[in-house]
Amino acid sequence: MSSSTFSSSSSINTIKSSCFTTENRSLHPSSIIPTSSFLGSTHKLRFNPLTANSPPRFIKNRQIHIVAVSDVKQKQLKSTPSVGNLLITKEEGLELYEDMILGRTFEDMCAQMYYRGKMFGFVHLYNGQEAVSTGFIKLLKQQDCVVSTYRDHVHALSKGVPAREVMSELFGKTTGCVRGQGGSMHMFSKEHNLIGGFAFIGEGIPIATGTAFTSKYNREVLKQADCDHVTLAFFGDGTCNNGQFFECLNMAALWKLPIVFVVENNLWAIGMSHERATSDPEIWKKGPAFGMPGVHVDGMDVLKVREVAKEAVQRARRGDGPTLIECETYRFRGHSLADPDELRDPSEKAHYAARDPITALKKYMIENKLAGEAELKAIEKKIDELVEEAVEFADASPHPDRSQLLQNVFADPKGFGIGPDGRYRCEDPKFTQGTAHV
Ligand SMILES: Cc1ncc(C[n+]2csc(CCOP(=O)(O)OP(=O)(O)O)c2C)c(N)n1
Numbered sequence: 001m002s003s004s005t006f007s008s009s010s011s012i013n014t015i016k017s018s019c020f021t022t023e024n025r026s027l028h029p030s031s032i033i034p035t036s037s038f039l040g041s042t043h044k045l046r047f048n049p050l051t052a053n054s055p056p057r058f059i060k061n062r063q064i065h066i067v068a069v070s071d072v073k074q075k076q077l078k079s080t081p082s083v084g085n086l087l088i089t090k091e092e093g094l095e096l097y098e099d100m101i102l103g104r105t106f107e108d109m110c111a112q113m114y115y116r117g118k119m120f121g122f123v124h125l126y127n128g129q130e131a132v133s134t135g136f137i138k139l140l141k142q143q144d145c146v147v148s149t150y151r152d153h154v155h156a157l158s159k160g161v162p163a164r165e166v167m168s169e170l171f172g173k174t175t176g177c178v179r180g181q182g183g184s185m186h187m188f189s190k191e192h193n194l195i196g197g198f199a200f201i202g203e204g205i206p207i208a209t210g211t212a213f214t215s216k217y218n219r220e221v222l223k224q225a226d227c228d229h230v231t232l233a234f235f236g237d238g239t240c241n242n243g244q245f246f247e248c249l250n251m252a253a254l255w256k257l258p259i260v261f262v263v264e265n266n267l268w269a270i271g272m273s274h275e276r277a278t279s280d281p282e283i284w285k286k287g288p289a290f291g292m293p294g295v296h297v298d299g300m301d302v303l304k305v306r307e308v309a310k311e312a313v314q315r316a317r318r319g320d321g322p323t324l325i326e327c328e329t330y331r332f333r334g335h336s337l338a339d340p341d342e343l344r345d346p347s348e349k350a351h352y353a354a355r356d357p358i359t360a361l362k363k364y365m366i367e368n369k370l371a372g373e374a375e376l377k378a379i380e381k382k383i384d385e386l387v388e389e390a391v392e393f394a395d396a397s398p399h400p401d402r403s404q405l406l407q408n409v410f411a412d413p414k415g416f417g418i419g420p421d422g423r424y425r426c427e428d429p430k431f432t433q434g435t436a437h438v
């Protein structure tokens, strides 16, 4: 990939603006007092009788030079002369390997625990997609934000949420990262800036756009010069047919927000093939349409993912705006643990199983003498023990008290309904009986 892939026309937008609404359009520009140098889109489009006959600025300003790439080439890493033309150092490789092994081992354990009745509700596993979470999130600082979907356990782990807290959350216990109130699809950690876990598809994208807006606002309006925090928004291919995706790409590009939109294109949205569901299956092409770089990368190769991620994260941190990255990946299990996974063609599954991202990294590290078998085995053993310990911790932890049910519920608790005895139905011990266990 050439370094021009992520080039942009200018740094932070400094166009003067006085308002966000169009109500001043009929006013002469000289009567509008600029109050902030932040954002400024309406200024560009506002009618100005003095310049009415000059060429429209928005056409002149369009970022037509944006390039999209379809692959990443090997490039030299100057800092590792001892290992030659490699993309990673030994330490980086071991960190990536450990994170991917953690994701895989954790999810395999979840399957076991789910079938043993330790978890309730839907549980969506991430097996096969580890290169995406690891390739991106391991580049982040603690203050950077991650927004995920219902397939969120591994994003939480990569972001540093301890495995025992994620497992405990899945068991619905008080020691979970959401005190047992969120469950599988609603991981959250203020400390690690994991903003969620969102179960409605596309719901996380505006939230992520909001956290990116916060970073920019802190830096430019509140003058917190060191606030260079970046947001990563992860979501699936099916979600890209949802309106919120387009609305947020527009806003992020317009305001040059520090965000990377990471599409985990695993080719399926439950049982709907991506090819059948979208007018143009090449999702990355939608980036340039909004004036941001669009990148396609092999999402089964953690080193390639990491290369494009590095460039996009740096671009966001510099204040050069958003990037859309489509990672072509595959989930090795059904949509959720309730899905018998009978729709996908066995040859398709076999094709991607042969491209397992963990096996690929292992091979790369051994062939390039970055690590030996024994060293990698030791990591696997360490992670096995960590995940076992997480299960023991979760199992031994207490269930939340019933009184916790309405804590942090902002809607009127009467929404839970009042029974014939005048008490909230949720206070009835039988309230949760019959909840679907799928
Ligand atoms: C707003 C909304 N509509 C429908 C659903 C039901 N639903 C759950 S997962 C899913 C498919 C999402 O597919 P994709 O975005 O490709 O993510 P993947 O599961 O493949 O990671 C749908 C439609 C939902 N959760 N939210």
Ligand SMILES: [Mg+2]
Residues within 6 Å of the ligand: 236, 237, 238, 264, 265, 266, 267, 268, 269, 270
């Ligand atoms: Mg999908």
